[in-house]
Amino acid sequence: EPEVTQTPSHQVTQMGQEVILRCVPISNHLYFYWYRQILGQKVEFLVSFYNNEISEKSEIFDDQFSVERPDGSNFTLKIRSTKLEDSAMYFCASTDHSYEQYFGPGTRLTVT
């Protein structure tokens, strides 16, 4: 069964450094998402991406964040200058016309 994959599974970085989180959505899906979950809190929507552009973003998704689909398979989230409060699990998700979102296993980002 096709699945969303994410790399790395765990990323440790120092405050102020740039990180890129990578995702490979399910191949025939058209809509792509990033969410985050701070430890012990609920899952929060960051951004959605369709037809090679951002279709929706939350208040969390400020100028420090960017997304890109550099080729036909990868979907990336970049955080330009990480802060301690960016430490969280980051989930990528994708969907087709059914709107049921399929999530990857997540990347645990630890900012020290």
Add this chain to the structure above:
Amino acid sequence: SQQGEEDPQALSIQEGENATMNCSYKTSINNLQWYRQNSGRGLVHLILIRSNEREKHSGRLRVTLDTSKKSSSLLITASRAADTASYFCATVLAGGGADGLTFGKGTHLIIQP
């Protein structure tokens, strides 16, 4: 304000019993989805119910939606130890079928063997 609030926050039952979780939301929705998350893992989609549907079944899962009360329930019948997980409802606002999901805080379900 919270869009998607589950109750109870935690539920512990014996294996074989039925588990019911509820979700309330505040604004008009396009659809409501339920997800499961095992500890430290990703989210697994369970079921989607559209705003014009009232009930939906999938295996041991039964979901209801009452748009007049802005609430939904998830029933897991004949629970198993493997059902132990956190369960979240997530909504998509009206007008947005493939928009980002708004999650609630979840119900932590423990199935006692």
